[in-house]
Amino acid sequence: MHTTKLRGWATVAVVAGLILAGTACESPARDRAGGNADGKTRVLTFAQPNDEAPVQLKAWAGNVDRRSGGSLRIEFKNSWRDSEADYESGTVRDVQERKVDMAWVGARVLDKAGVTSFQALLAPMLVDSYDLEEKVFEAGIPAQMLQGLDAIDVVGIGVLPGPLRRVLGVRKPLVTPEAFAGTTVAIQDSALAAATLHAWGAESRAVPSGAELDGVDGYEQQLDSILGNHYAATARYVTANVNLWPRPLVLLMGEDADKALDDSQRKTLRDAVDDVLAPTFGALRAEDGTATSGLCQAGMTFTVASAENLRDLRKTLQPVYDQLGRNDKTSAWLAAIEELKAAVAAGPDLATCSGTGSATGPQTVLDGTYQQKLVDGVVVAACTGTAPPRSPNDEATLELVLKNGVVTQSERRGGPGAPWEIGWAGTFRLFRDQIQLIQESTNGDRLTATWSFNGTRLTLTHLTGGRCGDNAVWTTHAWVRVTDR
Numbered sequence: 001m002h003t004t005k006l007r008g009w010a011t012v013a014v015v016a017g018l019i020l021a022g023t024a025c026e027s028p029a030r031d032r033a034g035g036n037a038d039g040k041t042r043v044l045t046f047a048q049p050n051d052e053a054p055v056q057l058k059a060w061a062g063n064v065d066r067r068s069g070g071s072l073r074i075e076f077k078n079s080w081r082d083s084e085a086d087y088e089s090g091t092v093r094d095v096q097e098r099k100v101d102m103a104w105v106g107a108r109v110l111d112k113a114g115v116t117s118f119q120a121l122l123a124p125m126l127v128d129s130y131d132l133e134e135k136v137f138e139a140g141i142p143a144q145m146l147q148g149l150d151a152i153d154v155v156g157i158g159v160l161p162g163p164l165r166r167v168l169g170v171r172k173p174l175v176t177p178e179a180f181a182g183t184t185v186a187i188q189d190s191a192l193a194a195a196t197l198h199a200w201g202a203e204s205r206a207v208p209s210g211a212e213l214d215g216v217d218g219y220e221q222q223l224d225s226i227l228g229n230h231y232a233a234t235a236r237y238v239t240a241n242v243n244l245w246p247r248p249l250v251l252l253m254g255e256d257a258d259k260a261l262d263d264s265q266r267k268t269l270r271d272a273v274d275d276v277l278a279p280t281f282g283a284l285r286a287e288d289g290t291a292t293s294g295l296c297q298a299g300m301t302f303t304v305a306s307a308e309n310l311r312d313l314r315k316t317l318q319p320v321y322d323q324l325g326r327n328d329k330t331s332a333w334l335a336a337i338e339e340l341k342a343a344v345a346a347g348p349d350l351a352t353c354s355g356t357g358s359a360t361g362p363q364t365v366l367d368g369t370y371q372q373k374l375v376d377g378v379v380v381a382a383c384t385g386t387a388p389p390r391s392p393n394d395e396a397t398l399e400l401v402l403k404n405g406v407v408t409q410s411e412r413r414g415g416p417g418a419p420w421e422i423g424w425a426g427t428f429r430l431f432r433d434q435i436q437l438i439q440e441s442t443n444g445d446r447l448t449a450t451w452s453f454n455g456t457r458l459t460l461t462h463l464t465g466g467r468c469g470d471n472a473v474w475t476t477h478a479w480v481r482v483t484d485r
Contacts, residue, residue, distance in 0.1 A: 040071070041070055041071060041072070041073050042071060042072055042073070042260070042261070042265070043073050043074075043075050044072065044073070044074055044075065044101040044102050044253075044257060045075050045077055045100045045101045045102065046061075046074050046075060046076050046077060046100070046101065046102040046103060046104075047077045047080035047081075047091055047094060047095070047100040047102070047103035048076055048077065048078060048080060048103065048104055049079065049080050049081060049082070049087055049088075049091070049209065050078060050079070051078060051079055052076075052078055052448075052464070052465075053076045053078065055283070055431040055434045055436060055448065056160055056276055056280050056283065056431065057076075057104065057160070057249070058434070059275075059276045059279075059431060059432055059434070060074075060160070060251075060272050060273060060275070060276050061073075061074035061076070061272075063271075063272035063275045063276065064268055064269060064272045067268045067271060067272055068264075068265060068268045071265060072261075072265055072268060072269070074102070077100060080094075080100075080103070081094075082208075083208050084208055085189065085206045085207050085208050085211075086112075086189050086206065087208065087209070088105040088106055088108075088109035088188065088189060089109055089112050089113060089189060091103045091105050092105060092109070092110070092113050092152070092154065092252065095154050095252050095253070095254045096152065096153055096154060096254065098254050098256055098257075100254075101253065101254055101257035102157070102251065102252060102253045102254070102257065103251075103252050104160075104249045104250060104251050104252070105249070105250055105252065106162070106188060106190075106247050106248070106249065106250070107121060107122060107142075107145075107159065107162075107247075107248045107249075107250050108122055108188060108189075108190035108192065108193060108245070108247065109188070109189055109190055110148075110149075110250065111190060111191040111192055112189055112190065112191055113152050114151060114152060115148045115149060115151060115152055116148065116327060116330065117145040117146075117147065117148025117149075117329065117330070118142075118145050118148070118248075118250070119192055119324055119327075119330055120141075120145075120324065120330045120333035120334045120337060121136065121141065121142060121145065121245075121246070121248065121333070121337070122190075122192055122245045122246070123192075123245070123320075123321065123324060123334060123337075124192075124196040124244055124245060124317050124320060125242070125243065125244065125245075125310075125313065125314055125317065125348075126245070126334070126337060126338075126341070127245060127246050127337065127341075128164070128241075128243035128347075128348035128349065129164075129243070129344070129346055129347070129348055129349045130164070130281055130284055130285055130349060131344050131346055131349075132337075132340060132341050132344045132346070133161055133164075133246050133281070134161070134281045135340045135343070135344055136337055136340060137159075137161055137277055139336065139340060141333055141336060141337065142159035142248060143158065143159060144333075145159070145333070146158070146159065146250070149250075149252065153255055154252045154253065154254060154255065155252070155253040155254070155255060155258040156250065156251070156252065156253075157251040157252065157253050157269050157270060157273065158250075158251050158269070158270055158273030158274075159248050159249065159250050159251070159273070160248060160249040160251070160273065160276065160277070160280060161246065161248055161277065161280050161281060161284065162222075162246050162247035162248040162249055162284075163222035163223070163224065163246065163247055163284050163287065163288065164222065164243045164244075164245075164246055164247075164288070164349060165220050165221060165222055165243070165244045165245055165246070165247050166220070166221065166222065166223065166226075166238055166239050166242065166243060166244065166351070167185070167218055167219075167220060167238070167239040167242055167244065168218055168219040168220075168221050168226055168231060168235050168237070168238055169217070169218050169235065169236065169237035169238070169239070169303075170213055170216065170217050170218060170219075170234065170235040170236070170237075171217065171235075171236070172217075172237065173237040173239065173301070173303035174217075174218050174237070174239060174242075175239055175242060175303055175304075175305040175309050175313075176305075176309050176312060176313065177200045177201060177312055177313060177316045180197065180200035180201055180202040180218075181200070181201030181202065182201060182202070183201075183202045183203070183217035183218060184202065184203045184204075184205055184215065184216050184217050184218075185197050185202045185203070185204055185205070185216060185217060185218040185219065185220065186204075186205050186206075186207045186211060186213070186216045186218070186219040186220070187204050187205065187206055187207070187219075187220050188206065188207075188209060188220075189206040190206075192320075193220060193244075193245075194206075195320050195323070196244070196317065196320055199316050199317050199319055199320050200313070200316055200317075202217075202218075207219075209225075210225075210229050213231060213234050213235055219231070219235075220244055222247060222288075222291075223238070223287075223288050223291035223292055223295065223351060224287050224288070224290075224291040226238065226291065226295060226300075227291040227294045227295050227298075228291075228438075232295055232298035232299060232300045233298075235300075236299075236300065236301055237300070237301050237302075237303055238295065238300055238301070238302050238303070238351070239302075239303060239305060240302040240303060240304040240305070240350055240351050240352050241304055241305055241310070241347070241348045241349070241350045241351075242305050242309075242310070242313065242348070243348045243349060251269075251273065253269075279431060279432055280431075283429060283430075283431045286405060286429045286430075287429060288349070288351060289405060290405045290427040290428075290429060290438070292351045292352070292353070293405070293406075293427070294427065296353035300353075302351055302352045302353055304350070304352065310348075321334075363403075363404060364402070364405075364430050365430075365453065366402050366430065366435070366451070366453060366458060367402050367403050367404065368401075368402060368403075368481050369399065369400070369401050369481070369482055370399070370400040370401075370402075370458055370479035370480060370481050370482065371397060371398065371399050371400070371479065371480055371482050372397075372398050372400075372477040372478065372479050372480060373395055373396070373397060373398075373477070374395070374396055374398055374472075374473065374476065374477065375394050375395050376394040376395075376396070377394060378472050378476050379469040379472045379473060383468040383469050395413075396411050396412065396413050397411070397412045397413075398410070398411055398423075398473070399411075399412070399420065400458075400479050402428060405427050405428060405429065406425075406426075406427055406428070407424075407425070407426055407427060407428040407437055408424070408425045409423055409424035409425070409473075410423060411423050424437075424439060425439070426438045426439040430451075433450050433451060433452070434448060434449070434450060434451070435448070435449055435450075435451045435460070436448045437449075446465050446466075447463055447464070447465045447466045447470060447474065448463070448464050448465055449461060449462060449463040449464070449474065449475065450462045455481075456480065456481050457478040457479065457480055457481070458478060458479040458480075458481065459475075459478045459479075460474050460475045460479070461475055463475050
């Protein structure tokens, strides 16, 4: 299993193979109530760069299927343009050239394709908190910005909120213009990101997502990617409150694929975006909390910029804002976002190690202690296809503890006095009916499953990721809630 390269929300590591682009095709629809009249399902191929689609994107795809009554299905083409520095620009071209029906790209890259309508959303140090980003989406500003895509012959379907990007310092903290001067900072390709770093006296270098840190002094990244790509092994500093910009995801569709749909199907694609906006912000906040705790445990230092540092950084960015203000639409959106920022009246979101302890995230409905009985032969059979003869010591009691974003799974053999041995530990986060479990190990295994809970029994199904036997351990039996041990 190779190391997962994190380009968006956390992903599950899988072996990536050669992906062949497809075009919209049709297959028999499932027999279901409310299905489409002609009994056909239109399959839309969707290019996405992660090893596996982020849970928010999966939720959108699930909503498309549900809302369309089976007439539309999204087929993800994973690891698209893997290891390419300009993978997002190339993906835009692939949509234009009908190599794939749909895709998502970070809004940041669209200025390289000649679309500047998203630059107010990405203006440096403007949208610096999730509270503000949420207000911007509630005001419908990102959806208005989609109109700019008409100029490059693709159709904008919607915009999903994204994590805040921060500065990773390899050898020193980067919290002042003087600290940036003369450095080389890695970025995902973006003209606005390059202009921002230039204003601070730094050179930018576009690199593939998940790139090594050789030859650079810093990297603009979200916290979860810093943790997931194990950058704490070579870099020591993260800015705690210099939040550069959010990383929203823009969903694109080729013009031919759009023309092949009817009005109801087009509406379905867009309405399904609205369905996931609100829960996405909860997931983003929890993701940052979990990643911060993991980075603190890995020895990362979070350096807080003083009020004076922040003023100096913003002052040095004035030439960038002057350039943005020359576009009338961008100027109007900047003013609207500034007005929302004044109404929110909050400073930049702060990530620090202070008080993280074991409480890495907010409480969830699943927080509690659970147990189940499991026979070794179930796990062996899952891996080999053959269960061994049962012996008296085959049965184990498994205990699962979920608390404040931390997950621990332990095993006990024998009676109540026998010791518990930890077999799996890490962090977890919820997104609607999906749970993602991230192991604290060098490999950082990630499991994603569908969960249901009736107040007593926690059932996990459709597990993906992990290793041989994980599915048997996590999903064979329901986890029964018990009192804390």
